[in-house]
Amino acid sequence: MTPLVSIIVPMYNVESFIEECAESLLRQTLSSIEIIFVNDGSPDRSGDIAEAYAKRDARIQVIHKPNGGLSSARNAGMKIARGTYIGFVDGDDYVAETMFQRLAEEAEKDRLDIAGCGFYKQTSQRRTYVPPQLETARVLTREDIAERLKQAHESRFIWYVWRYLYRREMLERVNLSFDEEIRFAEDSPFNLSAFFAAKRVKMLDEGLYMYRENPESLTEAPYKPLMDENLQKQYKAKTAFYENHGLTDICKEDLETYICKHQIPMLLANACASSQSSREIKTRIRHVLSYAMVQEAVRNTSWGHKKLLKGERVVLGLCKLRQPFLLKLFFERRGKPKGSAG
Template structure:
């Protein structure tokens, strides 16, 4: 019999989207799965929906718990899982019917520790952006997998586009009470992987909700992203700057994202935090000019911060360049 694969789905306040997600998992072509629905104290009809799904498919297990956040729900799901491999799907997203089969076949074929798939961002407006090439297929050793992760070109930090050997999470937990939890576990999980395989087939559909935590306006909790970036830089510095260019690319991308979020709101545009992050950009100006992995648009935006281009106008120019 093929290996059992645990699919962990944290659930909170997503009753409008949950059915689409669960049905896409029930219909997977790879059958030896357990679907772990973690009801994180959801205040809507999700708990009852989860209990109904159990009656529809014996592979579904439900965990009802008090609200502890996304990281806590995932940690509980991992603890209760019994599969040899672990995958994550967010409850407002959905996947192709051969999503699990593709990830599993690749991880077995290459004897890899992590398997990664392409994905598509989808908005209510119908806008779609696919961040991979359907024909891409790469196998990486640990060093080059981490470098590719930090380049943020072929794949990103999100755990939902990945399948992991169970052992990867033996000693790793998602940080409870933090956002950008995927970033926090990225380096630790890749450091436990000797081999990583990537297929560019876009089989994961990442729904862009306006009310999602990541898509909200700036708040101080988002500074945790920079803490994670600095840990990666520190690790690189302690290992002969092995990921130096890639790590600073990752850090400067995060800085730019947060600065632009601050610029977008008149209440934060002239705040002390905004000034501190601008100062951090200037502190790292040498990397802006010489780093080969920063794309042209981001390099220009970072340069405009360096020369103190008007904040509101810079944000407007950025939106225009992004086609918004």
């Protein structure tokens, strides 16, 4: 019997968390599901633990593959998914027992291509609710979505695929998959295409997903050696998407402001977090300032832009003046910036 929902769970070094993740999926009030664990060449016992669960429940299957990154793992799961809808859960997170029933109910009732929810951000000290960044409790039509895409980065609704349920037929119609060349911040290029293709979307103001800030994950590591390369690939994917769909003129400012607010500070903070010498860090900052995405955003965004906070204006001004020493000093004193690569 064809399941209503396919849940794809990539795994890499999540041995400490995968049991809680699996148990939350097995407790789902929606029984018509299949759970696809994708062992992305994990060196720990994640794959063995998933296999043990597969022996307990026929709805579970496990894929073992060489390490290829999160995009590759998700794509491997999508290739064998049979459900009417596809959802994603990261192996170090867990979900409310009603998550997939609630999202699937809304999707079926309102003929949705995408159904989404809020989530909780969980640390060792606290849990914080993050509501959806789109209007809730009403169906957004294609015209509504086109309007929201103009501020996709400002509103951040394209961050994180795991808070959404996608109609598989819609994804297959546009041949949508994750870009396997992007191994960091891969969600937003996928979501740009998914929301552009969607005809009907609805958000629930319910915290159904539990996102764990795992200090061992790539996202939370202080220094990310692949950040520069992958953010540039992400930028090229987004600009290509805008060009292919005639959206460049109306979406350009949103992307460039986002780069100035979030990604340039991330790139500079990442450079300062490396173990290199002071001289090498300044050289690396100069290198960051030479990236096409940085130069374009810095050139086209005014220092006094109303959406920039004081610290962001300082960084932008120092970038315009090309001051690697002062940028290094700024980030060493300030520490890790808040935000995400999106």
